[in-house]
Amino acid sequence: MEHLDTQGISLPRLGLGTYRMQGDICRAAVESALALGYRHIDTAEMYGNEDAIGAAIASAGVARKDLHVTTKVWNENLAPDAIRKAFDTSLKKLRLDHVDLYLVHWPARNMNLPAMFDALLRLKDEGRTRAIGVANFNVALLKTVVEEIKAPIACNQVEYHVMLDQTSLRKYLAAKGIPLVAYCPLAQGRAASDETLAAIGRKHGASAAQVALKWLLDQDGVAAIPKASRAESQRANLDALHVGLDDEDRQAIAALPKDKRLVNPGFAPAWD
Template sequence: MNPLQTQGISLPRLGLGTFRMQGDDCRAAVESALDLGYRHIDTAAMYGNEDAVGAAIAGSTLARKDIHVTTKVWHDQLAPAAIKASFETSLAKLQLDYVDLLMVHWPAKDMDMSAMFDTLLKLKEQKRIRAIGVSNFNLSLLRSAIEDIGAPIACNQIEYHVLLDQTPVRSYLASKGIPVVAYCPLAQGKLAEHPQLAAIAVKHGATPAQVALKWLLDQDGVAAIPKAQRRASQQANLQALQLQLDEADRRIIASLPKDRRLVNPAFAPAWD
């Protein structure tokens, strides 16, 4: 499956999400994923595991240029000085000279978007980051960033799975040539026993999770970062790439309720 090309970076379509992984368990998971062939690792300052991710990358025999690393700045650190401080801490923990993608993890109601993106652009100009991304931005925020400010956004990372419709955001981003990175692509494990997905899975000799993941990755301009700590789960997610869903499968998935948002903290923006 070819990587997505965006803002000068090549983004592998299937990545490893590391939210809620800690310490040696996180390090082992990243080591395992890299060994299996994953080349896209997603972390964040808020996850508290950048040191473990960094240790795994440092111990790898892979060339740095062959691993895509994303990290993120938390929503209370979006003033220029705070972005710089957060980023320097992240870089030190990751033991890296640069990250491939630095994201605004969540928008903040009081953020100065012009100053924020100006700070991120300076880091890009200094070659400390290769691209700028956002996460959890709604349509109005995306329009402000892209059309009013002209921010060179490489992607928007959002909750996206078979039970949550993201057509408005996806369509807008597609019109601008900007991909979506789907987090919680397996709905936090809630799809494992899903009856309609299970029926499709039986037909293909697969699992419901593999069906859900391939449905996402079959869409143009969509990458996914399922969290997978166990090697068997990482392998299963890779094997989902071999699935061939048909029109009947897609019709069944299209008929599922699409209003199940699992990540909705008090500081979230108003969703479209």
């Protein structure tokens, strides 16, 4: 498994997303993933599954130093006191003494960015999170955080897949040496039924979904966290690492429409 080194942490480029997985299903999925060799687990307070993930990690027997855990603070809890309270709750549910990466899940219109990042950096200074970062931030917000506040951002986690163009965001992140962590990397299942991707897959003995995932992971500075509750899907995503796309494949993927944004709540920022 390749890693991305960022702000003192080593981030496995393929992780397990856990949105909309809860309870015993989530616990079994995380246990399965860890048994298969996944070492990057992504969660959030909003997912309501940190307790299940904590139980899975506790039973898996993977050395803590070999495991990367990301969780996130919801955008209603961005006041400094609320951040600390949310973090304490997340850590207790996860049964950990620290997380590897703590993200602001979504920006909020009334957020005080300097105060937020002061609170996040305190958690980092205390060794309770090894790194901090953001999710769903556009370029304008990133410029404020990176260039004005000068916060040590370890990543920006955003929707990114073969059906959504993120060129301007990727260029900014690359210029600043900040990884992009792609959620919904399989376009919420749409990649699996795309005929262009399926045709490329047939050429390589792979599925359309594996082609879509490898297209992301072939890009510098990009990690991906596909959600997969079944062991078969988790294994297939790992096997995508071995697919070898060529220039012809990349040209065909580049020609696909790139306008399908699937996650766009009313509180989202103005996308670039």
